[in-house]
Amino acid sequence: MFRKFFISFITIVLFGFSAENLYGNVPMIGAQVIIEPGQTDAQIDSWFKLLNENGMKLCRIRMFEVYMHRADGTWDFSLFDKAFRAAEKYNIKVFAGLFPASNGNSIGGFKFPLSKEHEIKIQDYILQIVNHYRKFNSLYGWVLMNEPGTGGYVPETEYTKEKFDDWKKKQIEPPYKSLGYTLLKTFDKQKFLVYYNTWYLNWVANEIAKYDIGHEIHVNNHQIFDNLAEYDFPSWRKFLTSLGASAHPSWHFGYFDRSEYTVALSANCNIIRSGAGNLPFLITELQGGNNTYSGEKPFCPTGNEITQWLWTSLSSGAKAVIFWSLNSRSIGEEAGEWAMIDFNHKSTERLNSAMQVAKCIDKHQDIFSNIQPLNSNIHILYNRPSFWMEREVQYKSNIDDEGRQPGGIIKSAMTYYKILCENGIVPNINEFAEFDWTKSDYSGTSIILANMVSLPSYEWEDIRNFVKLGGRLFVEGITGFYDENMLSLFSTEFPLKDVFGGSLSSVNCIPGNFKINVSGNNLPGHLWKGYIQNESGNVIGSENGYITGVRNKFGKGDVIWIPSLLGMGARRTGDLQSLSNFLMKELQPSVSVCFEKRENGIFMQTAKGSKSNFSVVINKSKVKKTIKIRSPYNSNILFSDGKVKLNGNELTIDPEETVLIEWK
Amino acid sequence: MFRKFFISFITIVLFGFSAENLYGNVPMIGAQVIIEPGQTDAQIDSWFKLLNENGMKLCRIRMFEVYMHRADGTWDFSLFDKAFRAAEKYNIKVFAGLFPASNGNSIGGFKFPLSKEHEIKIQDYILQIVNHYRKFNSLYGWVLMNEPGTGGYVPETEYTKEKFDDWKKKQIEPPYKSLGYTLLKTFDKQKFLVYYNTWYLNWVANEIAKYDIGHEIHVNNHQIFDNLAEYDFPSWRKFLTSLGASAHPSWHFGYFDRSEYTVALSANCNIIRSGAGNLPFLITELQGGNNTYSGEKPFCPTGNEITQWLWTSLSSGAKAVIFWSLNSRSIGEEAGEWAMIDFNHKSTERLNSAMQVAKCIDKHQDIFSNIQPLNSNIHILYNRPSFWMEREVQYKSNIDDEGRQPGGIIKSAMTYYKILCENGIVPNINEFAEFDWTKSDYSGTSIILANMVSLPSYEWEDIRNFVKLGGRLFVEGITGFYDENMLSLFSTEFPLKDVFGGSLSSVNCIPGNFKINVSGNNLPGHLWKGYIQNESGNVIGSENGYITGVRNKFGKGDVIWIPSLLGMGARRTGDLQSLSNFLMKELQPSVSVCFEKRENGIFMQTAKGSKSNFSVVINKSKVKKTIKIRSPYNSNILFSDGKVKLNGNELTIDPEETVLIEWK
């Protein structure tokens, strides 16, 4: 331990590097290479050769302590050295994933040190690994740990208790007091977990920085639709150089059908991209192979799906996509699963699909450099307290109450996401704190608040300003039902009355589905129907004298408020069209490229590269589709994995096909 | 603590009061008022004003220790004083619900002290509260605790263990020894819980009596269809002045469809009325508002439902109905839920419905004073051991075995209840010990034993006498399968052979449903089909030489015995008519008012007031109904919330409507 001094955030930033230096402008494709004792030198060599032959430039290796740290305390790096040298030989850059020994769990690993002793062991592991591997030219960067995120669980160890007590002591009483009501629920556990995740990742980054500065510092989040309320991404930007996602449909996309995995992946990219801010974002793990016994919803991706997922990720702005995995683990859980190569270490339809995409990128480097998805100026916002409260009050009952069960909020929000994608428009998804509230004009920008059951006090002014400065706010469900302390805002004193145009007079629980008429649209709703106590809004929906929707002008902007669970209603009834009609009229997205009308089961995302814009179109419906695209540009096919026909802006595409259209 | 002497039961009774002194002859309507810090004086005043304006005379306030007991140990009563003064101002009487501080649980509260230290804290809380609030004129009485009943759970604390050991030591070995068989199952836990509940309620009553005598002493039981085997109501009569029920369909009526909530509430009233004996009974909590996240089967009651529930309760003889709640909690679990007023503290359809009923009562005080439901002389009896054993032996399997799963017994019994209600006849429901076994003649009285799987030895003589003295006993299911020690009575020595006409030769398990023919009726059965070893009965049902039903004369009475699960069969198949036909013939109810024939989905309950009889008729079917009522009286509509038509004894009523018919 020759460098014991503490490397602070500042140090990292000072000696840091811009993301562009690490990632070229052109995105890369790669795959996880599993390294285990038992493998032959020839096998290891062959995998890196295969990566190279298939246009991959990047790999990820999990640095299992258990495979290097001998029983007698000495370290044997020889096996992993072979891999790093093979990487060098074939021009593959390596993400080294830290993986200290984890009691019997070689799949997920631990999420926090178990004790002070454990912490010291982790320190020693980092010292050994970083010191040894920082010297390899093939080393690209460090992945701090495997998939932070616990599903909300806070370990019940002494170690964690101490950390909690320290944290608790430092908390300052907030000025906002929920009107003086006695706080009955604290969300300390949840707040602490957000802190604790950040603290530990930072600690690992600091440990690395003792021995190595200048390589990528990365971490990848998994199961995002369940875990998203555990992370404070903006704080992570201080010690990371890029942020990533694990996106395995069979594990992580349980709220979606297989035909929706493209939409789900796009949303996953979106969440991570927003979290990354100015840092690059990656798909650090993308399911590349078959499930046998693992995965909650097991399946084997088709070649078409690999293509769909790659172009979805890349058009979302991912700087790299790394499949899990090139080869399979050989022993233990997940042995023989997940690989892009077959049991004979040969290529597959899946690997071939990836190669086709890699080739296309290589061919059109000018188009695909500096990819940025076209900003639709539509933002689906979420906040942590909403998810915390949904979980806190959950009472599992039956499908008639789906909206208040686990996933109620995210399913609502994702329905809006899907509807917009099927209109060829990809909205942003941002945590409240990730949205830029500092602008002086929000004209042309829309925010959707889909069943954000909690609106904490510290977000009120931002919302007010956004509307005042020209923004359009679309509010549905029981958004704002609680403040951050679970105070019932509507039955006490709704603080955004001026902005929303009034308050609610009631929410009525209606198990199953119902319909409401808003602006001539017959919209399906589910479970909760809210009535507005209107003060300044224009009534756009009412029944029996009760107001179900208003549009309220406030400052230069306005709010469209329908306090019923419309997203869930659309999702459950399968009638996405009614809500789509309403939305497309209200949001008036000013995108240059979109569909003429909503296309059921079709995903389109448009991005701009250095040279031109391009759209990824994927047919996830069961039928051949002919689609009219609204675009002021001339079209040109850059890529297609099928018999797609493009006639001006009219596209004919078979099920499961993906096409890339350049707009010039 | 100026009065430290112990106030015994006797003292309470000596200084006691008759229930009539507290409750007038005319029933009252009221609502819970939630008092929390954060509320303004104006709000508090407005709620009591609203109660008054809506004809309510009663309220209930939960006396949260946590809102009065300061961190420094001192007490601040000011907030609740405001409420009591506002009550005084608007002529509202207050039920003060004791609610000592409960670790993080402000909804349900604790059911037993956690320790000796906790007991002392509770004592101090009672001293403070009772001493302070006994002086208010608005004080009506004390509610000992929130909803005793644990779902069968006995806390595993040292405190409880000590209480158990004390109790156990005092148990005397009963003379009955189950024929000398070794007892393998003790039901000590269950027996203790019955004792423990009683002990603790009595302890609280004694604590109150140290400082206050003369006010109402009340407690309200919840989730009655699951918890009914935990209570010894007759023992409670010694320290209570009235007994109550919490009846929230969304929490408590899980065995029923929404269209059956009226029947369920009527049954709930019945059970509590029987438990109360000569004491008044109340619906202390009746769901008055919307569920959002709370409730197992969430919904928002309609105005019509509020009307239905009120008249059902009142015609059942409830001296008061108190809604939960007037206003909603503002923070924490259930915040913004359950209220009769809307978020703007305005009246709702629900509150208006309650007001209409209150007005009607005020207008017809002569008719509605001293309401007693007309006694049908039909009694559905239950006993605790049956429920204990059903729970003890339960093995969760699939819907084909519904009858032996949780709720098997109560669903059986409730089907008889529903069938009779749909004939316009409301039976009594009594725990065995609540039934009056001391009469010298039971002619005209019927008892139904619906799948009472255990008949303990101490009930045998009562049953024998009942029949001997002219009673009619209707027995179904596997009633009497066990004694109180889980001895198999039929395979050993069935002690009621003379009364029932024989014993059983077998019970055959038939998953799903089946049919048997009894007295020409094709009755659906479920799961268990019993065959009778007939000795003295008249065979009324048989198949393939096996006897499925007998009628046995015994003394002046008789027994109709069909040892198959008929109630469940009717319930599961939806064919209630066949069993109804059979029942109506066998029970020959001698009621003055009933339907000409069973009316599917129609509830009728007839009561007598001081001046005349009246019937409540509610249409819970989906269609307009024209119903012939058998009645020797002239009819007159007292109340209707719809377009009901009454032509002599022929009533035409729309779905969801309620009508009150006076008979003169």
Next chain:
Amino acid sequence: MFRKFFISFITIVLFGFSAENLYGNVPMIGAQVIIEPGQTDAQIDSWFKLLNENGMKLCRIRMFEVYMHRADGTWDFSLFDKAFRAAEKYNIKVFAGLFPASNGNSIGGFKFPLSKEHEIKIQDYILQIVNHYRKFNSLYGWVLMNEPGTGGYVPETEYTKEKFDDWKKKQIEPPYKSLGYTLLKTFDKQKFLVYYNTWYLNWVANEIAKYDIGHEIHVNNHQIFDNLAEYDFPSWRKFLTSLGASAHPSWHFGYFDRSEYTVALSANCNIIRSGAGNLPFLITELQGGNNTYSGEKPFCPTGNEITQWLWTSLSSGAKAVIFWSLNSRSIGEEAGEWAMIDFNHKSTERLNSAMQVAKCIDKHQDIFSNIQPLNSNIHILYNRPSFWMEREVQYKSNIDDEGRQPGGIIKSAMTYYKILCENGIVPNINEFAEFDWTKSDYSGTSIILANMVSLPSYEWEDIRNFVKLGGRLFVEGITGFYDENMLSLFSTEFPLKDVFGGSLSSVNCIPGNFKINVSGNNLPGHLWKGYIQNESGNVIGSENGYITGVRNKFGKGDVIWIPSLLGMGARRTGDLQSLSNFLMKELQPSVSVCFEKRENGIFMQTAKGSKSNFSVVINKSKVKKTIKIRSPYNSNILFSDGKVKLNGNELTIDPEETVLIEWK
């Protein structure tokens, strides 16, 4: 304790006896007699009389310590003495089932001593019981304990931990190292449980042998389709004189429909017979009566079912069938359930069915002596590691992944069993170590490996030799996916490449069902479709260039390999015919008697007795069937419980009927 010396295995064998001495050549029927305090002398006498009257020669009595060991420490044998004397009087032999006191569990009992103290108590119990009852002439033998088998659970006691540590110390590192891969999963727990079961049973046998030699030593295994991987039957043969099964459809046949209970029972017999080896095997417990609250899938067997189960067991070679139970328990769990007699202690349809079978056996002793099922030379093999791994990796998801959920393997194997039975051919089921691998020629012998997910290294040579020496191997599912350490064999180095004709290139997960075409058969598959990397085989199935099946010659034998889940596919789709067509052609069973074609829902098992062969045919379909039997013999009806017609080899049989056909 007059004989304290240790009786080793050798001693038992030396002083032992041949099974034939104990069991006559002719099988026996019997029943459990429950003995409990509370029963009268007359009752006890009557039960043994009833056994005798119904042709039963055997009974089993559970020797409850709790009914003999008084609180003061003394022993009172008088109650059980009465039973043993009554047995003597009526010529009934008694299996005495050891049942030391078990804390509150009088149904299942404990499976292992809880502590050293407990062990000493058990020792004393054995001393008392064996010493006392060995003198009775009616004593037939000892049942070591009730149903060993824990569902995989290893107790977490100090006692067990010590035993585990001892065992662990003695383990020798195996020479096979899984190619040097680090072992991530140990199956120590599972291996230990196999050892521990054996150890404890042996310990009990030794304790008995201290006081008694010469009586039967028996134990009966339950829930075989879940517990089969916990037992090492060949090791048990050293201390047992016979092996038995508990076969209660309501508890143990959960993977089967009621119409399949005959097939399930036949399979259960098969597994136990194979485990018993040269020892006799028994059905020690067969459900004889009704479930009320007990059983997972409760029902009451019909008389027909009793007949079916008896003939199924007997034609499987069972030396005895003992029903559970003659009389019912009188108190506690299962009181009043399970009995063959009715509540009045009279015979039932079920007991009468048993008597008819007993009579038939008595009448045809020459035919029914030394019954051996006709060997079909088809063997369904299973091994323990496959079940261990299936359980280890299990992730409960939905019905689309049924094949990887609990029971996936056994359901696959049982489908082959059922298909063969419906062709009139009963295959053998053997654990790998129970199969005779020592022959020099396997011509005419077939082995089926149905989804044996693990093929441990120590089985490879046996498999290779079997095929080399003329055997035919039929392989399906993902057989061989893992070795014994969960090494992925196909993705590393498949050791049976030469035998199978190649390796796998991939397994594709396809939730739900699919079809593949093999040798012109359109076979339904489920979940996993494997593609073969063919080296030497003949392709018999392919799609899109991928090989789905091969036939490979190896030595004198061959392998048919279809690496898709065909058994589950057939089971789930209900299309058993396609797989049957394929199988019957490939397996070419050389049996003398079978059906001309598969008969849906018909079970046939053929056995040979001392004089002739006979077939049991049972119609478990819903319709009358006319069946052509392929047989070179003349037919003669020995037994029928219906209106069966036999015209040469053409049989007409009604649903639920059983017929025995003698072939001469």
